[in-house]
Amino acid sequence: MKIGVLALQGAVAEHARSVEAVGAEAVLVKRVEQLDELDGLILPGGESTAMRRLIDRYDFLEPLRAFGTSGKPIFGTCAGMILLAKEINNQQTNHLGLMDVKVERNAFGRQVDSFETDLPIKGVADDFPAVFIRAPYILEAGPGVEVLSEDTGRIVAARDRHYLATAFHPELTDDRRLIAYFHDMVEEAAKANV
Numbered sequence: 001m002k003i004g005v006l007a008l009q010g011a012v013a014e015h016a017r018s019v020e021a022v023g024a025e026a027v028l029v030k031r032v033e034q035l036d037e038l039d040g041l042i043l044p045g046g047e048s049t050a051m052r053r054l055i056d057r058y059d060f061l062e063p064l065r066a067f068g069t070s071g072k073p074i075f076g077t078c079a080g081m082i083l084l085a086k087e088i089n090n091q092q093t094n095h096l097g098l099m100d101v102k103v104e105r106n107a108f109g110r111q112v113d114s115f116e117t118d119l120p121i122k123g124v125a126d127d128f129p130a131v132f133i134r135a136p137y138i139l140e141a142g143p144g145v146e147v148l149s150e151d152t153g154r155i156v157a158a159r160d161r162h163y164l165a166t167a168f169h170p171e172l173t174d175d176r177r178l179i180a181y182f183h184d185m186v187e188e189a190a191k192a193n194v
């Protein structure tokens with residue numbers, strides 16, 4: 001399997017390392033044409049407005065949307081989750097708008113910019129070490145969305161069809177259970193499309 005990491009901005013190298021740790025080939029995606037060779041794609045954490053500016057500058061917006069609507073899995077972490085969301089609270093426009101969730105940015109407040117906590121994630125782990133950095137969370141999830149994890153009542157991991165999103169950064173730990181879960185999604189989608 002070839003899994004791309006959108007490499008315009010953010011935590012790219014860490015994701016590439018985690019992709020290779022579960023036996024897939026990691027592709028650092030810097031040009032639109034590279035999307036064609038991929039079975040799945042990761043949108044990393046970083047800063048969503050900065051990432052959006054680069055997405056526009058390199059004409060990535062429509063190709064990324066087309067990648068998702070073709071049925072290929074996308075995993076958004078933190079800023080990547082904001083990019084995937086259909087709606088962003090208090091914002092007129094979205095980015096890719098592929099996943100049926102409404103997100104709130106920088107939602108854990110200024111006092112605790114970053115924190116780490118062990119979370120149960122449905123179908124993945126009972127005790128996943130979740131690293132939050134100026135993280136968003138999911139305020140509302142559509143009827144087809146499976147909530148995979150909550151922290152103090154806030155949705156921080158969810159799946160909508162072939163879209164997976166976490167508010168935290170799984171790539172910043174050595175725990176590979178979440179990337180293994182995404183790898184399974186990518187394999188299933190690849191089999192279904194043969």
Ligand code: GLN
Pocket residue numbers: 044045046047048049077078079080082105106133134135136
């Ligand atoms: N606060 C960032 C944003 O709004 C996301 C932070 C992150 O990806 N660690 O884009």
